[in-house]
Amino acid sequence: xxxxxxxxxxxxxxxxxxxxxxxxxxxxxxxxxxxxxxxxxxxxxxxxxxxxxxxxxxxxxxxxxxxxxxxxxxxxxxxxxxxxxxxxxxxxxxxxxxxxxxxxxxxxxxxxxxxxxxxxxxxxxxxxxxxxxxxxxxxxxxxxxxxxxxxxxxxxxxxxxxxxxxxxxxxxxxxx
Amino acid sequence: xxxxxxxxxxxxxxxxxxxxxxxxxxxxxxxxxxxxxxxxxxxxxxxxxxxxxxxxxxxxxxxxxxxxxxxxxxxxxxxxxxxxxxxxxxxxxxxxxxxxxxxxxxxxxxxxxxxxxxxxxxxxxxxxxxxxxxxxxxxxxxxxxxxxxxxxxxxxxxxxxxxxxxxxxxxxxxxx
DNA sequence: TTGATTGCAAAGCATTTGCATGCTA
DNA sequence: TAGCATGCAAATGCTTTGCAATCAA
Numbered sequence: 001x002x003x004x005x006x007x008x009x010x011x012x013x014x015x016x017x018x019x020x021x022x023x024x025x026x027x028x029x030x031x032x033x034x035x036x037x038x039x040x041x042x043x044x045x046x047x048x049x050x051x052x053x054x055x056x057x058x059x060x061x062x063x064x065x066x067x068x069x070x071x072x073x074x075x076x077x078x079x080x081x082x083x084x085x086x087x088x089x090x091x092x093x094x095x096x097x098x099x100x101x102x103x104x105x106x107x108x109x110x111x112x113x114x115x116x117x118x119x120x121x122x123x124x125x126x127x128x129x130x131x132x133x134x135x136x137x138x139x140x141x142x143x144x145x146x147x148x149x150x151x152x153x154x155x156x157x158x159x160x161x162x163x164x165x166x167x168x169x170x171x172x173x174x175x176x
Numbered sequence: 177x178x179x180x181x182x183x184x185x186x187x188x189x190x191x192x193x194x195x196x197x198x199x200x201x202x203x204x205x206x207x208x209x210x211x212x213x214x215x216x217x218x219x220x221x222x223x224x225x226x227x228x229x230x231x232x233x234x235x236x237x238x239x240x241x242x243x244x245x246x247x248x249x250x251x252x253x254x255x256x257x258x259x260x261x262x263x264x265x266x267x268x269x270x271x272x273x274x275x276x277x278x279x280x281x282x283x284x285x286x287x288x289x290x291x292x293x294x295x296x297x298x299x300x301x302x303x304x305x306x307x308x309x310x311x312x313x314x315x316x317x318x319x320x321x322x323x324x325x326x327x328x329x330x331x332x333x334x335x336x337x338x339x340x341x342x343x344x345x346x347x348x349x350x351x352x
Numbered sequence: 353t354t355g356a357t358t359g360c361a362a363a364g365c366a367t368t369t370g371c372a373t374g375c376t377a
Numbered sequence: 378t379a380g381c382a383t384g385c386a387a388a389t390g391c392t393t394t395g396c397a398a399t400c401a402a
Contacts, residue, residue: 061359065360115306142300144313
C-alpha cells in the first residue's frame with residue numbers, strides 16, 4: 001500500500017480510537033496511544049505477547065496487563081479482531097479497512113496463509129439465512145500442509161500421530 | 177438413526193479404538209472402555225468437563241486426568257475431533273462415520289447450529305489447491321444471532337459492546 | 353478533585369505433568 | 378514381571394482481577 005494512504009488510514013484509526021474512548025467515558029493515556037501506535041505498525045497477526053515485546057522496545061515501563069486491556073479496547077473499537085490459530089493464544093489482526101480474509105494454517109511449520117473467496121462468503125450468508133441466523137462475523141480455518149512442507153515430508157508419520165498445530169511462526173507472503 | 181445401525185457403529189468404533197491401542201503398544205483398561213462407552217452415547221459436542229461428569233455418574237473413581245488423556249486418544253484414533261467455540265474450552269464431537277459439518281454459534285445464547293454445505297467444501301478445496309496447500313481438516317464458524325434471540329433483542333447494545341462469545345449451552349435441534 | 357488507569361502480584365481456568373501405586377499383557 | 382495407566386497434587390501457560398498509587402479531565 002502507498003505510504004500516503006497508510007498514513008491517512010493510521011490517522012483515521014487514531015480518531016476512531018479516540019472517539020471510542022470518549023463515547024465510553026474512558027480516558028486517553030500515553031500508554032494507550034503508544035500501544036495503538038505500535039499495533040498500527042504491525043502486519044498480519046500479533047499475539048498479546050508479541051505486542052507486549054514490541055511495546056517494551058519503546059517503553060520499558062508499560063505492563064503486560066495494560067497491553068492486554070488495550071487490545072481488548074482496540075477490538076471493541078473495531079480496529080482489531082481476535083483470532084485463534086489453535087495454539088491456545090489469542091492473536092489480533094487489523095480490522096479497519098482491511099478486507100476480511102480467512103486462514104490456511106500449516107500444521108508442520110505453523111505458517112499462516114491468508115486468502116479470500118467472495119464465493120465462500122456468499123454461500124455462508126446463504127446458509128445463515130436458511131437457518132434464520134443473522135451473522136455478525138465468521139471465521140474459516142483450513143489446516144493442512146503448505147507447499148514447502150509437502151516437499152520435505154516424505155512419510156506421513158507426523159500427520160498420522162494426531163497432529164495438533166502448535167503455531168509459533170506467523171507469516172505469509174502468499175496472500176495479496 | 178435406527179437403533180440397529182447405531183449399535184453396529186458403536187461396535188466398529190470400539191474395534192477401531194482397540195486397534196489403535198494395540199498399534200501404539202498401549203493397554204486396554206476398564207477406564208478407557210468406560211470413557212469410550214460414555215462418549216459414544218453423547219450427541220453433538222462435549223467438553224472434557226462434560227464428559228468427566230457423565231463418566232462420574234458411572235464410576236466415581238475415574239479422574240479428570242484420565243478423561244483428558246482418553247479424549248486425546250479418541251481424537252488420535254479418529255473417533256473424535258477437537259473443536260473450539262471461542263470460550264477457551266476444547267469440545268469433542270463425533271468423527272467416525274459422521275458427516276463433516278460446520279457451526280453457527282449464537283453470541284447471545286450460545287446455541288450451536290450445525291450445517292453442511294458441499295458447495296463451501298468444494299470451494300475450500302479449490303482455494304487450497306490454488307495455494308499448493310494440502311488440506312487435512314477445516315473448520316468454519318459463523319458467529320451471529322440465532323432466530324430466537326433476534327426476536328428478543330430489540331436494541332443492538334449487546335452486539336455493539338464488542339460481544340465476545342461466552343458459550344455455555346451447547347445444543348441444536350435445527351440441523352439434520 | 354474525582355474517578356479512570358496503571359502495574360504489580362495474586363488469582364482463575366483449562367490443561368498438562370511428575371510420581372508413587374496399580375494393573376494389563 | 379515389565380512397564381504402561383491411573384489419580385492425585387502440583388505445575389504450567391494464558392488471561393483476568395484486586396488494589397494502592399498515579400494521572401487525565
